[in-house]
Amino acid sequence: MNSAVTVEWKAICSVDDVLPGTGVGVRLPKGQAALFRTRDGKFYALDNMDPFSHANVLSRGLLGSLGDKRVVASPLYKQHFDLETGQCIEDDSVKLTVYPVRVQGDVIELATPA
């Protein structure tokens, strides 16, 4: 039996609202996400809560790359998280939720579990 997970796409903001190379916080129906735009124009979204400090700050982390992974560094204690998978680079046991992102025309949409 197939159980498809239904997701709901939600419009967040326009593309120009997010400066390349930075992130912004997103209010979700439950909790918060961090939405990032890399300098080459790709969008990613992860949990906003930093699991090491329990503060909602990941949207304010620095973006960059480590090897072939694209990462965000927590602004508090500097752990890195893989933007594609949410995996923490320094601690195997920590993984953040990844929210799918798509751009519809000028609008950025984020998928949350319905």
Place this chain on the structure above:
Amino acid sequence: MAKQQLLLIGHGMVGQRYLESLVVQGGREIFDITVLCAEPLPAYDRVGLTSYFSGKTADDLSLVPEGFFEEHGITLKLNTKVDAIDRAGKTVTTNTGETLPYDKVVLATGSYPFVPPIPGNDRDNCFVYRTIDDLDAMIAASKTGKVGTVVGGGLLGLEAAKALHDLGLETHVVEFAPRLMAVQVDDFGGGLLKDKIQELGVTVHTSTGTQDIVDGENCTHRMNFGEDKYLETDVIVFSAGIRPQDELGRACELAIGERGGIVVNNHCVTSDEDIYAIGEVALWEGRIFGLVAPGYQMAEVAAEHLMGKAEQQFAGADMSTKLKLMGVDVASIGDAHGNTPGCRSTVFMDQTAGVYKKAVISECGKKLLGAVLVGDAADYGNLLQLCLNEMDLPGDPSALVAPMSDGAPLLGADALPDTAQICSCNNVSKGDLCAAIDGGAQTVGDLKACTKASATCGGCSALVKQVLDSELEKRGVEVNNHICEHFPYSRQEIYHLVRVGQITTFDELLEKHGSGDGCDICMPTVANVLASCWNDWVLNKPHAGLQDTNDYFLGNMQRDGTYSIVPRVAGGEITPDKLIVLGEVAKQYDLYTKITGGQRVDLFGARVEQLPEIWKILVDAGFETGHAYGKSLRTVKSCVGSTWCRYGVKDSVGTAIQVEDRYKGLRSPHKIKMAVSGCTRECAEAQSKDVGVIATEKGWNLYVCGNGGMRPRHADLFASDLTDEQLIKTIDRFLMFYIKTADRLQRTSVWLENLEGGLDYLKDVILNDSLGMGDELEAQMQHVIETYQCEWKSTIEDPEAVKRFNHFINETAEADDNLAYVRERGQRRPAYEHERIELVEEA
């Protein structure tokens, strides 16, 4: 075939090493292993016990890798003391009422502190120094007591005394023998050591025996020494030697030494072939080894023997030691007392400097047999190697102890044979280090991780570093100073590329000289260099994404994700009206308010979206950003100087304000702090700053490269009797030269220490303009000064920039709903995790 039962009794340092060794050799295939541990915690670093007082936690000290017991299917029973071994029935019984069968037993019960049989030794607040529980009890007792006394002036006693002293007690050491560390050092060394210890603020009573301990008048106890001599004290720590914890062995009639200890052979087998003993409980050839390194060797030997390998044998161990107290250098090597027949000593003693060194030389004059070092133990590693490897002395034996004229080491790491044991705690030879370096290790950290060298007592770390450096050099490895994987350049080279290539953005630099995307190391570094050179507004679009959060939001992020606000208060001078504005703003936004260590006011707890509106109020009232977040000038501290002070010879406040206004906003490799004092009483503490200025009758004295913080350094006198104009010119050049040549996050203190040619070279460049770049440096500084803008003013005037301060992009009016506060002493602070859980439950 069913597995055999192996019981390890005692889970201390040596016990844990035994388990690790057994696991590596596949012991789990043959044995079911159960560990019985009397303490409430699994094995921890007893050698590092004293660091518990300076902030290390029980977790930090743990020696057990996470998941070790689960992964290897080993059973660990904590709080379980073995009461008896039944050798005939082959079982042991425990204080928890269990009886466990065994095929093999390993005794690793260590030793216990000997408490001299003094009447009153069992009174309250009398302790020993062996376990984390002991330390917790000492900490509790020190809260109410004022005076602490250690009975015993040996290695451990002195460590305990340092701990009592650090706990804030007036501290005494009472030693029966006529000198301290009687086992390791000789009379001269002992005398000098006593002086050194007393300098630390600990009173030493040698040749003093305690007759009894009774109620005191001013303190809890009175220790009577006879002849009406006594000492009043609240806390007593006995550290009068250790005794092997051999009671289990005695009770089941294993062979025991005359003065205790369970007798073992070269494989650590006791008189019962199914029972091994290792570590401090084991007696080998009539000797007990009270150090961890021999215990580790026994662990390896015993584990191999159990697995049927008999090549390795225990063959005794070196008992050289180095005291690991901060501030007192003491070491003893080999035959320190010169007991070898025919040996001769060469001694160096300098009472004014507090240095004593003795080398014991063989009859033939060619070998080093032992040594004592007090006051300067820098040569410990070298001398130990000469002694252990029985190497021929490089020259005149007296050179071993004489102060070095040219500063050249006695013996390079190069001269050591591959078999030389570099780290005795973990039995790591030079060959092992070389193999690790061949395998890719490039730093001391790498070597520590893969060989454990320097991971225990740390006594070998200088030598490990020497071996590393010389081996890397031999392999032609240039020690890599690239700032990160994206730029094959040092910070200094990047600065040069930016300056000379007139590069103004990160993308341009990356395209021309780098690769990949950049990261949280290179982006802020480059942003900082761009600012040092061109001084563009840091939130200009091409730079914004490069800034670390503190620079991006122009405030320091606090532990709950909110920010602090620190307006500039140049020189610490502030009008009452401005002070009132700060108070009003703090009140309006309920900000926690504190006077900082830098003579200004810090307002904490502003949410990110509140920052622009708060700063608008402050900027309107005439405040500027204080750059508390930037790698840039922080504060110029002043004393009141001639403005009011009866001793002030110059206007220190005025000069501090002038200097602070001149260099504010200057981005640099690390933060810069300055101070100006109005006379040599030095109330502004200028000699602890990167740049310190002190007024004299004849002009200004300039000090540079001081540091407080993690590794304090006194500033060096750089130039004397300067006029106002000379002072500014010299500081301009000094700062720009630092910005041009320092590494990332290198304060001026560390920079100077690494600068080839040191202070003299720096003076030459700045004062004598030996590189002919004085004008250029001054011009570069002038550019930065002329282009200064208050970053907060520019930000609140730019609506697009203000938008970036919203916590949510989609619900811009909303604030982070995860913040929780507790009121304390009349102000608000972020809830700690445990309070937050309660707050959330209540809500």
